Amino acid sequence: xxxxxxxxxxxxxxxxxxxxxxxxxxxxxxxxxxxxxxxxxxxxxxxxxxxxxxxxxxxxxxxxxxxxxxxxxxxxxxxxxxxxxxxxxxxxxxxxxxxxxxxxxxxxxxxxxxxxxxxxxxxxxxxxxxxxxxxxxxxxxxxx
Numbered sequence: 001x002x003x004x005x006x007x008x009x010x011x012x013x014x015x016x017x018x019x020x021x022x023x024x025x026x027x028x029x030x031x032x033x034x035x036x037x038x039x040x041x042x043x044x045x046x047x048x049x050x051x052x053x054x055x056x057x058x059x060x061x062x063x064x065x066x067x068x069x070x071x072x073x074x075x076x077x078x079x080x081x082x083x084x085x086x087x088x089x090x091x092x093x094x095x096x097x098x099x100x101x102x103x104x105x106x107x108x109x110x111x112x113x114x115x116x117x118x119x120x121x122x123x124x125x126x127x128x129x130x131x132x133x134x135x136x137x138x139x140x141x142x143x144x
Contacts, residue, residue, distance in 0.1 A: 002072070003021075003074045004019055004021050004022065004027060004072050004073055004074065005020045006018070006019055006060075006075070006076040006077070007019075007076075007077050007079075008053060008057075008076065008077070008079070009079050009080075010052075010053065010080040010081065011080075012040070012044075012100065013034060014032055014033040014052065015032050015049065015052040015053050016031040017029065017030050017056035017059075017060050018060070019064060019068065028060040029060060030055075030056040030059035032052040032055055032056055034048060034052065035048075040100075041100055042100055043096075044098050046094045046098050047094070083100070084099065086098045086099075
């Protein structure tokens with residue numbers, strides 16, 4: 001084998017890792033489901049993700065240890081759930097759980113409030129959350 005490539009997918013329900021040879025054929029794979037709660041579609045722990053990624057990477061490399069030299073991994077591709085936000089501190093450590101695309105923080109925000117404003121969620125340096133609506137002031141039109 002001349003080269004191989006790692007793919008890492010962090011999805012809403014779990015992590016999947018695959019090692020492909022240079023022709024795109026899988027040579028090893030692993031997946032780990034998350035322990036989901038009723039709030040998992042809104043928030044998830046980045047630490048849980050990282051632990052699962054590391055476990056899957058170890059499992060894949062263990063599967064191929066007699067066939068693949070780790071130095072042959074030429075590229076790594078990582079994908080994650082869409083619309084996910086993780087607020088980070090100055091050291092790139094999470095301040096809060098990841099906010100998932102299905103986060104319902106807008107529930108209860110009056111549609112009239114949104115007509116001329118933009119809903120937001122903010123975090124302070126301690127990870128405390130605040131939500132609200134800011135007046136647009138024409139900013140949305142600048143990006144049109």
